[in-house]
Amino acid sequence: MNAKVSHLGEIALVARLLERIGSTGTPVGPGDDAAALEITPGRWLLATTDILVEGVHFRSDWAEAWQVGYKSLAVNVSDIAAMGGSPTYALISLALPGELSAAWVEGFYQGLERCALRWGIKIVGGDTVAAPQVVVTVTLLGEVEAGRALTRAAGRPGDILAVTGDLGAAAAGLHELENPGPVSSAARSSVLRRHLLPAPRVREGAILAGTPGIGAVIDLSDGLARGAWEVATACGLGAEVYAERLPVSAFTREVARGHGRDPLEWALYGGEDYELLFSVRPSEFAALRDRIRNACGTPVTAVGCLLPREAGIVLCRGQSRLTLGKGYEHFRSTYG
Amino acid sequence: MNAKVSHLGEIALVARLLERIGSTGTPVGPGDDAAALEITPGRWLLATTDILVEGVHFRSDWAEAWQVGYKSLAVNVSDIAAMGGSPTYALISLALPGELSAAWVEGFYQGLERCALRWGIKIVGGDTVAAPQVVVTVTLLGEVEAGRALTRAAGRPGDILAVTGDLGAAAAGLHELENPGPVSSAARSSVLRRHLLPAPRVREGAILAGTPGIGAVIDLSDGLARGAWEVATACGLGAEVYAERLPVSAFTREVARGHGRDPLEWALYGGEDYELLFSVRPSEFAALRDRIRNACGTPVTAVGCLLPREAGIVLCRGQSRLTLGKGYEHFRSTYG
Numbered sequence: 001m002n003a004k005v006s007h008l009g010e011i012a013l014v015a016r017l018l019e020r021i022g023s024t025g026t027p028v029g030p031g032d033d034a035a036a037l038e039i040t041p042g043r044w045l046l047a048t049t050d051i052l053v054e055g056v057h058f059r060s061d062w063a064e065a066w067q068v069g070y071k072s073l074a075v076n077v078s079d080i081a082a083m084g085g086s087p088t089y090a091l092i093s094l095a096l097p098g099e100l101s102a103a104w105v106e107g108f109y110q111g112l113e114r115c116a117l118r119w120g121i122k123i124v125g126g127d128t129v130a131a132p133q134v135v136v137t138v139t140l141l142g143e144v145e146a147g148r149a150l151t152r153a154a155g156r157p158g159d160i161l162a163v164t165g166d167l168g169a170a171a172a173g174l175h176e177l178e179n180p181g182p183v184s185s186a187a188r189s190s191v192l193r194r195h196l197l198p199a200p201r202v203r204e205g206a207i208l209a210g211t212p213g214i215g216a217v218i219d220l221s222d223g224l225a226r227g228a229w230e231v232a233t234a235c236g237l238g239a240e241v242y243a244e245r246l247p248v249s250a251f252t253r254e255v256a257r258g259h260g261r262d263p264l265e266w267a268l269y270g271g272e273d274y275e276l277l278f279s280v281r282p283s284e285f286a287a288l289r290d291r292i293r294n295a296c297g298t299p300v301t302a303v304g305c306l307l308p309r310e311a312g313i314v315l316c317r318g319q320s321r322l323t324l325g326k327g328y329e330h331f332r333s334t335y336g
Numbered sequence: 337m338n339a340k341v342s343h344l345g346e347i348a349l350v351a352r353l354l355e356r357i358g359s360t361g362t363p364v365g366p367g368d369d370a371a372a373l374e375i376t377p378g379r380w381l382l383a384t385t386d387i388l389v390e391g392v393h394f395r396s397d398w399a400e401a402w403q404v405g406y407k408s409l410a411v412n413v414s415d416i417a418a419m420g421g422s423p424t425y426a427l428i429s430l431a432l433p434g435e436l437s438a439a440w441v442e443g444f445y446q447g448l449e450r451c452a453l454r455w456g457i458k459i460v461g462g463d464t465v466a467a468p469q470v471v472v473t474v475t476l477l478g479e480v481e482a483g484r485a486l487t488r489a490a491g492r493p494g495d496i497l498a499v500t501g502d503l504g505a506a507a508a509g510l511h512e513l514e515n516p517g518p519v520s521s522a523a524r525s526s527v528l529r530r531h532l533l534p535a536p537r538v539r540e541g542a543i544l545a546g547t548p549g550i551g552a553v554i555d556l557s558d559g560l561a562r563g564a565w566e567v568a569t570a571c572g573l574g575a576e577v578y579a580e581r582l583p584v585s586a587f588t589r590e591v592a593r594g595h596g597r598d599p600l601e602w603a604l605y606g607g608e609d610y611e612l613l614f615s616v617r618p619s620e621f622a623a624l625r626d627r628i629r630n631a632c633g634t635p636v637t638a639v640g641c642l643l644p645r646e647a648g649i650v651l652c653r654g655q656s657r658l659t660l661g662k663g664y665e666h667f668r669s670t671y672g
């Protein structure tokens with residue numbers, strides 16, 4: 001017990017917590033994108049929470065206050081989307097340094113309201129305290145028809161693994177913020193927007209919740225590699241992901257060229273794309289892809305498949321086969 | 337708009353937020369101890385959140401990890417108690433430095449579980465991130481019969497203002513931690529416990545919710561002066577508080593003597609007592625006091641009354657009459 005938090009890593013810490021609190025007797029308990037609670041007959045209440053820390057999740061010199069406000073709510077909306085639910089009520093907790101400008105706080109609330117308006121969310125409470133740095137905690141409630149919640153554990157061997165939208169754009173935006181490269185202004189503004197103002201896939205999640213043959217669903221907050229590992233692990237299965245199949249936009253490729261980087265690395269390990277990764281029976285895939293494209297204008301791409309456990313969790317790239325680890329971990333990467 | 341957060345103070349910041357988000361169409365919206373949401377016919381869902389910051393709300397050299405875990409949930413239980421509700425589900429967000437020991441985190445969870453078990457709460461989710469300092473955010477849900485939620489705005493002129501338990505003990509404990517005085521070990525351990533392990537008044541709140549003639553209710557997190565000011569302001573009324581009537585325990589008085597301090601100052605401005613302050617029709621007071629004492633063993637003391645607005649909000653002490661201000665404010669006191 002002399003280990004430090006940085007040695008354990010986030011996944012081990014969360015696993016330790018889950019082990020302690022164990023099964024809660026709720027339809028979907030700790031460990032999924034959101035908890036599902038049986039409160040009303042026929043409807044499940046969803047609940048999720050996320051912390052954003054200045055200097056870790058955002059930098060005030062890179063993001064305007066309203067963008068921080070918008071994103072802090074949007075990342076929670078993405079968790080509700082990954083359950084197939086609709087967001088409803090939010091509580092906002094703010095730790096603020098005394099020397100912060102009141103204008104920053106005002107801007108933060110404006111961004112928060114903009115996101116709340118976009119998704120029909122009511123902000124019903126919160127807390128405000130003094131602290132040496134800005135820490136934002138948002139708790140978001142939502143709802144979904146009873147029994148319809150999407151979980152990360154319901155995949156079956158043979159399911160296709162698919163993603164909405166495209167990957168790596170948020171990481172491209174982060175690199176542009178850190179060190180602007182020789183890229184077109186259209187590419188720059190596109191990837192910055194993807195990093196600063198994520199678009200949660202609420203309508204796409206609702207379609208998944210209403211489609212037969214959907215298995216596991218997760219939102220990609222930490223890159224496809226981590227997401228695929230989490231889904232396969234939660235299902236107790238193996239998986240193969242085909243790197244060449246990952247959807248990467250022309251803008252992301254342009255920014256990667258400008259930075260001399262590999263866009264597939266961003267798609268696999270970059271994080272913060274907030275696309276949905278899900279598994280679906282092969283017989284349902286084509287119809288589902290068309291349905292989401294027609295209803296939302298969002299592309300859906302098959303990137304791999306779930307396999308029996310013995311197959312391991314493997315990334316296939318060209319001729320090489322890499323067994324996937326846990327991907328990005330907050331503690332190790334920041335403090336390791 | 338060049339003002340800083342420390343100039344505005346917490347109350348102005350919160351008022352500004354409330355002004356922005358305005359009425360939400362919920363039975364009890366932002367600004368009360370908890371929000372009340374109409375989700376199930378006949379029952380209201382309650383939701384509240386609190387942030388605790390290391391160095392502001394707790395110090396790791398004064399409080400053991402399990403005490404921090406216990407208290408971080410207990411202060412939220414107190415908010416649900418002040419609505420007359422029962423706590424149900426909690427979400428826990430932790431920002432942790434990488435150099436923190438894993439044993440601290442383990443201890444924190446143990447304290448959290450202990451409080452959850454005490455009040456029948458299920459921990460259903462959370463988030464864990466890296467940060468330079470420990471920040472704990474707890475969101476707690478609860479429930480109350482529809483229409484029965486206690487609010488801080490329902491007091492009427494002529495109501496008696498009363499408190500449960502006794503006041504100033506948590507502040508006495510804080511002073512003992514900061515600078516141990518010449519006091520008996522019984523007094524020391526009593527006031528330390530009151531500071532470190534607050535006992536939320538859930539059963540007392542439930543009795544208030546079931547009693548006719550109850551007006552405004554609030555939990556005392558920031559001292560009686562601030563609480564009385566908040567209740568009177570929320571009701572749009574005046575109030576008088578009689579300092580000599582404030583209940584202060586023999587242990588608190590002993591610690592105050594040992595420190596050369598005035599225990600009434602702690603009772604008025606010390607905070608963190610988590611007793612309930614409520615208003616009640618004078619005709620109901622005696623029966624209610626007996627009911628709470630018989631059911632819970634908790635004393636109830638009349639400390640003042642609500643008056644028409646023109647009377648102002650006044651603290652009467654001996655011959656002097658002091659118009660009450662806003663009491664303790666996090667930003668000003670910490671950074672002012």
